[in-house]
Every structure is written in C-alpha cells, then in structure tokens.
Amino acid sequence: MTAYLAVQGLRPTQAGGHVVLTEGARAQLGAAGRQIIDTFERMRRQRHQVEYPADIVEISKQDIEEDITKSDELVDKIEQLLEVLPVF
Numbered sequence: 001m002t003a004y005l006a007v008q009g010l011r012p013t014q015a016g017g018h019v020v021l022t023e024g025a026r027a028q029l030g031a032a033g034r035q036i037i038d039t040f041e042r043m044r045r046q047r048h049q050v051e052y053p054a055d056i057v058e059i060s061k062q063d064i065e066e067d068i069t070k071s072d073e074l075v076d077k078i079e080q081l082l083e084v085l086p087v088f
Contacts, residue, residue, distance in 0.1 A: 001021040001022070001024075001025050001040075001074070001078055002021060003078060003082055004024065004025065004028055004078055004081050004082060004085060005020070005021070005024060007082055007085050007087055008085060008086070008087075018044060022037055022040065022041055022044075025037050025040075025078070028081055028085075029077055029081065032077070033074075033077050035070075036070055036073050036074045036077060037074070039066075039067065039070035039071075039074075040070070040071070040074055043067050043070075043071070046059060
C-alpha cells in the first residue's frame with residue numbers, strides 16, 4: 001500500500017504510518033476496497049498481538065487461508081490503482 005503513496009510523491013512516517021496507509025487506501029479504493037482494507041487492519045492488529053502478546057491469540061488455518069486470499073485481493077486492487085494514479 002506504500003506504493004500508491006510513493007507514486008504520488010508521498011510517504012508515510014514511522015509514527016502512525018499504518019493509519020495513513022489504511023485510511024489513504026480506503027479513500028482511494030472506495031467501497032469496493034473497504035472489506036479488503038478491513039481484513040488488512042485485522043491482520044495487522046493480530047500480527048501486533050502475536051509479536052507483543054498481552055494475551056494468547058489463536059489464529060485458525062481457515063483464518064490464514066482467508067487472509068491470504070484477501071491479501072492477494074489487496075495487492076490486485078493497489079496494482080489497479082497504480083495504473084490510474086498520476087505520477088508525482
């Protein structure tokens with residue numbers, strides 16, 4: 001998702017960069033990309049919980065398979081977006 005910012009001459013900062021990426025993608029992709037972005041956000045939060053556990057987080061095989069599908073969809077959507085965004 002950083003690519004759609006970079007092509008416009010922008011970049012996220014380290015502090016809160018994921019918020020810029022997800023909110024920017026929501027704005028760029030609109031309703032069609034909302035479910036994919038929501039999946040990405042859930043995956044990001046789960047990854048954070050796994051890396052910095054306060055509680056044990058269970059992730060099922062089905063969750064992983066669905067997340068892979070949604071991740072592929074997100075990459076496809078961003079690639080489509082890059083084709084129409086003007087270069088900075």
